[in-house]
Amino acid sequence: MPRVFSENVPIYLQLIEMLKVSIVTGEYKADDKLPPVRELALRYGVNPNTVQRAYSELEREGIVQSERTSGRYINIDAQKINELKKGISEEYIRELFERLRQIGLSGKEIKNLVNKWEENK
């Protein structure tokens, strides 16, 4: 039972992000079947209702489609993958800016640092 979640952020949000990343990286492809709720719950040691909530949210966003008897499938095309990628990137960038602003950097300084980091890597 790996402990992959930080406990101070709602776990269903972390599950959603994890599944979205799996889709963007191609680990899950269009029409792939998602693991049953309980299986995923056991895999990560979380409550089945939490998994259910994450799945429902992904269904609402149209990324996951539920077939009444056979389970849930990834419902995605190239365009939606790009949108997902954009959404995840923006989230990471927002966090980066928030953290660096917290220690007193300006937007410009952050941009410069990012450029430098990319050049020197």
Added chain:
Amino acid sequence: METLVCEGLSKSYGSKLALNRIDLRLEEGRIVGLLGPNGSGKTTLIKLASRLLVPSEGRITICGEEPSEITKALISYLPDRNFLPDWMNSEELLQMYGDFFGDFDEVKALEMLNNLNIDMKMPIKKMSKGTRDKVQLILTMSRHAKLYLLDEPIAGVDPASRDYILNTIINNYDEEATVLISTHLISDVESVLDEAIFLKEGEIFLHKNSDELREETGKSIDEYFREVFRC
């Protein structure tokens, strides 16, 4: 459906008030953490539900019924101590559970015991604490009950056993049942909890969905608990 309802429930031991006018409603399909420091009333509440204690005031019902022979059949209770005759072995315990409880799933219990490679002929008293705790939990979770009352199921077990115990809980409760887990080892269980109840000096300080609590406080349940109950 509501599996456990308390209305103005109080319990006093002499002049000591252990529970003070508790109102509580638990829905089916939930895993609920009953969290509080020592002496906050966790075990008292569980004992009232399982009819080991009688309320001083107010009401407690299980699936709409006052505690009785009927509710005894609806509740699977894991006490916070060794409760099985320690001379019995697993084979005899399966037999006993089958005799006592109509909802006991012997096949399931046997499968889980086999998965752990438990010697069916070894008496309880010869088992290590970890193994004994696992056997007790397997027996408790192998009943098809409506309300599981687990009093400190992970106290004093190693991390691997703790994972086994939590997985067994996730894997075996069904959507029509409620699991109430009392513990003060919050960080160990919080990822499996739907809801958290904080008991403070015999009163309900808070009863909330776990993720909502994290969202509102920006803290883990464990962190928030330490804040509320700072000594």
